Amino acid sequence: MKPNQAVDHSSLYHRATRHFAWPFLVATSSAILASGFLLDREILYFNLSYAWIVAWLLLLEIGVPYRSSWRKTDGQLGPDLGHTILNKGLVQLLIVQLIGLGIVGANDSSTVATLPLPIQIIIGLVVSEIGLYGAHRLAHEWPLLWRCHAVHHSVKKLWLVNTGRFHFIDSLASVLASVPFLLLSGISMDAIVWVSAITAYLGVLTHCNVDMDCGWLNYVFNTPNLHRWHHSDKRDIGNNNYGENLMLWDILFGTFLYKKHCDITDIGITEKMPASFINQLTVPFRWSKVQSSTDLEVIK
Ligand SMILES: [Zn+2]
Numbered sequence: 001m002k003p004n005q006a007v008d009h010s011s012l013y014h015r016a017t018r019h020f021a022w023p024f025l026v027a028t029s030s031a032i033l034a035s036g037f038l039l040d041r042e043i044l045y046f047n048l049s050y051a052w053i054v055a056w057l058l059l060l061e062i063g064v065p066y067r068s069s070w071r072k073t074d075g076q077l078g079p080d081l082g083h084t085i086l087n088k089g090l091v092q093l094l095i096v097q098l099i100g101l102g103i104v105g106a107n108d109s110s111t112v113a114t115l116p117l118p119i120q121i122i123i124g125l126v127v128s129e130i131g132l133y134g135a136h137r138l139a140h141e142w143p144l145l146w147r148c149h150a151v152h153h154s155v156k157k158l159w160l161v162n163t164g165r166f167h168f169i170d171s172l173a174s175v176l177a178s179v180p181f182l183l184l185s186g187i188s189m190d191a192i193v194w195v196s197a198i199t200a201y202l203g204v205l206t207h208c209n210v211d212m213d214c215g216w217l218n219y220v221f222n223t224p225n226l227h228r229w230h231h232s233d234k235r236d237i238g239n240n241n242y243g244e245n246l247m248l249w250d251i252l253f254g255t256f257l258y259k260k261h262c263d264i265t266d267i268g269i270t271e272k273m274p275a276s277f278i279n280q281l282t283v284p285f286r287w288s289k290v291q292s293s294t295d296l297e298v299i300k
């Protein structure tokens with residue numbers, strides 16, 4: 001498909017994808033993870049479920065893209081993958097090590113941990129979202145943190161590879177803001193694995209370039225419909241929809257933005273962002289210099 005070529009929205013295949021891809025992918029990935037718990041191989045099956053959802057989204061991005069122009073390369077694949085490896089590798093390795101060393105861990109004997117697993121998962125999602133919402137909102141409203149978060153927002157198109165594109169300080173801030181809430185909630189380790197898995201599934205879904213209409217789900221979960229508005233280059237529009245998984249805190253604090261059947265504005269940032277991975281890592285520490293630079297290669 002050529003860039004900007006109109007997508008045929010009328011085919012049965014396209015209409016089915018629009019309405020059912022999101023719930024289908026969340027349900028089937030969850031079913032794969034549930035099988036892993038039954039077989040006592042939850043980490044292996046989590047990886048399989050993640051590979052399943054990514055493989056589907058790669059195919060759907062080709063078949064039913066939200067914007068065909070976003071399929072064009074933006075020269076940011078290297079930095080996207082670099083940030084992803086650094087974050088998912090180092091930050092998550094750190095968490096696993098801390099859990100392995102017993103420095104942090106769930107309390108499986110707490111009263112909350114005796115509740116039915118679905119209830120614990122809901123508690124975990126709601127409670128961890130307090131930290132995630134707070135850290136994300138601060139990253140938009142506090143100029144020093146925005147320098148880091150701007151790396152995530154600097155791309156001009158969204159696709160699933162953008163999911164892990166975060167400056168590592170930004171990632172660390174989100175982890176440090178949410179994990180204590182998760183641990184203090186008293187949910188079991190199984191529930192923590194479920195909350196982490198759901199976060200991973202929803203993360204890749206919110207950034208995918210697949211034409212989806214999530215309908216009423218937009219009032220509960222973070223979806224591609226909502227997150228694309230969050231990536232708007234207009235700050236008054238982008239400074240909404242901070243939820244990572246749930247929209248609960250956005251609705252309560254008045255930052256929920258959902259424009260039904262309305263095409264999004266352009267995405268990106270108004271400031272300069274270096275094009276190279278290494279320069280993106282150092283940009284928070286030399287922000288003013290980068291903004292006034294005339295010879296640095298920046299994202300256009
Ligand atoms: Zn943001």
Ligand SMILES: [Zn+2]
Binds near residue numbers: 227
């Ligand atoms: Zn995003």
